[in-house]
Amino acid sequence: MHRAGLGRLVRFGITGVANTLVNYATYRLCLPVVDYQVANVIAWAVAVTFSFFMNARFTFRTKPTWSKFVRYPAASLVNLLFTSLGSFLAVEHLHADQRYITLVMGILAIPATYAVTKLILRDTPPKAS
Numbered sequence: 001m002h003r004a005g006l007g008r009l010v011r012f013g014i015t016g017v018a019n020t021l022v023n024y025a026t027y028r029l030c031l032p033v034v035d036y037q038v039a040n041v042i043a044w045a046v047a048v049t050f051s052f053f054m055n056a057r058f059t060f061r062t063k064p065t066w067s068k069f070v071r072y073p074a075a076s077l078v079n080l081l082f083t084s085l086g087s088f089l090a091v092e093h094l095h096a097d098q099r100y101i102t103l104v105m106g107i108l109a110i111p112a113t114y115a116v117t118k119l120i121l122r123d124t125p126p127k128a129s
Contacts, residue, residue: 008059008060009114011058011059012055012059012114012117014058015051015054015055015058015059016110016113018050018054019047019050019051019054020047020103020106020107022046022047022050022051023043023044023046023047023102023106024043024102024103024106026039026042026043026046026047027039027040027042027043027102028099030042030043031098031099036087036091036098036102037084037087037088040080040083040084040087040102041080041084043102044076044079044080044083047076048072048073048076051072051076052064052068052069052072055072055117055121056068056121059117059121060117060118060121060122062121062122068120068121071120072117072120072121074116074120075113075116075117075119075120076113078109078112078113078116079106079109079112079113082105082106082108082109082112083102083105083106083109086101086104086105086108086109087101087102087105090104090105
């Protein structure tokens, strides 16, 4: 991996940690008043907005645009689907603690989320083969 790619990957990790904190804090704030799945969706919506701006400006150093913002939830949708389905299966079938399971599932979703984010936020279209 070349130096620029490694730097971007490190910045993605930093952004991911910050985004995870935003997501998890929102989730825990919502948990006392709504079902854990509803709390997960609310936390996702807050975190996806935070993540878009952090990834555009800090990680990929590109200008955030409305077009990218509209497409960006697709990247986080991978994360939402993974955490929602994974949390449901873990809580309902493995009796995992619902207070922590979305954090675990979010970490497991990182590779797919990075790939889709990179595709959406790139400034130049992919090269034709």
